[in-house]
Amino acid sequence: MPVSDPASPTSDIRITSIAQLTRNGSWRLTGLHDRNEDLLLWVTKGQGLATLQGIRRGVGAHNAFYIPAGTLFSMDLGRTGFGIAVRIPHDPSLALVDTPLLLRVRDVHAQSELTGLLDNLQRELDHAAPYLEEAARAHVALLSVWMRRQALAIYGTEEPATTxxxxxxxxxxxxxxxxxxxxxxxxxxxxxxxxxxxxxxxxxxxxxxxxxxxxxxxxxxxxxxxxxxxxxxxxxxxxxxxxxxxxxxxxxxxxxxxxxxxxxxxxxxxxxxxx
Missing domain, CATH: 1.10.10.60 (Homeodomain-like)
Structure with missing residues (x-):
């Protein structure tokens, strides 16, 4: 199994604000598009509209969107909206959810749990210690577990029923x-x-x-x-x-x-x- 060089810690996994996805134009997020990376958006403030693989959704605080690579989506949070974006290179070996998800997280414990997972990932990326990539991937795996657990709690299944x-x-x-x-x-x-x-x-x-x-x-x-x-x-x-x-x-x-x-x-x- 290939081993990364501990002397040159880097990771392609990134955490930014959602606002940074609109750098050089709001259309970069409000326009209907897909990406070649997986994306987790955690909305913490604001209200708006999103389209996720063709299904229009309302957006509010404590909504988590998981958007696999190749999923058509758009999001408009308005001027007051805020949230966190986790950008993850598409890699089936990460065992992420393979379908788009909207999770309206009302449970305060679940909200705090996600915030803690994101904080831990951000600290790992900031610290840039040896074997950063392996550590970052492990944190992403924990995010995947959190998403699947929330889907089960909210929908009773990992994939919501559709018409x-x-x-x-x-x-x-x-x-x-x-x-x-x-x-x-x-x-x-x-x-x-x-x-x-x-x-x-x-x-x-x-x-x-x-x-x-x-x-x-x-x-x-x-x-x-x-x-x-x-x-x-x-x-x-x-x-x-x-x-x-x-x-x-x-x-x-x-x-x-x-x-x-x-x-x-x-x-x-x-x-x-x-x-």
Missing amino acids: AGQRLVEAFCALVAREFRTGKTMADFAAMLGVTPTHLSRACREHTGMTAADVLTKRSLYEARLLIETTELPLKEISETLGFGSPAYFSRFVLQHTGTSPTDLRKAAAKLRKG
Whole structure:
């Protein structure tokens, strides 16, 4: 079994505030997107709305969201919201929960227990002692146990029961996360799921407040902004990467949904980073 170098303690596991996830723009959290890392969000203040794998949820204090890599989600806590984010490189060997979870933690002991687990992980990361990575992974394993215990306490099972409509929307969102760069239309996704576009849109509207086409549009828009504002890739290349028919169509798409051209978005982002 490989052993890490104790002389160079590092860990890819990170703890930040939720606000830090919105650095360089609130859209980084409020926009519908997925990540290539697992994410645990512990909301301690504020109220708002979240969408988790296509299911719209209210957000309040003492809510914990577990968001596995590849899960479509968004969250808007408003200006007064606050919480902690644990960013965990996706690794099946960590034995984390493999489905999205919303845990509304009302038990004061359970709240304190999670706070203690997060404090212990933060101290480990700050101390950077030898074998940090092994220690950090052990702390994450304890967080996983806490989540599974809370799911059992709240839902009576590790995976909350869902309706047929919810399962359809979740399956659609999982497909969108994997396939949105291909240029497939909403009707293509409906065909892949074996339902009509009308039925898919009806289910999406019921559970997300958006049509299926809106879900696809918002995911594509997020990626467009991410590539425009955080890379130097030519706009033509971004257009091709996201499956747009032409750079002109891509520019119109971005302008229509943001009110700003891709070029101006890039300039504004560069100015924000320098300032």
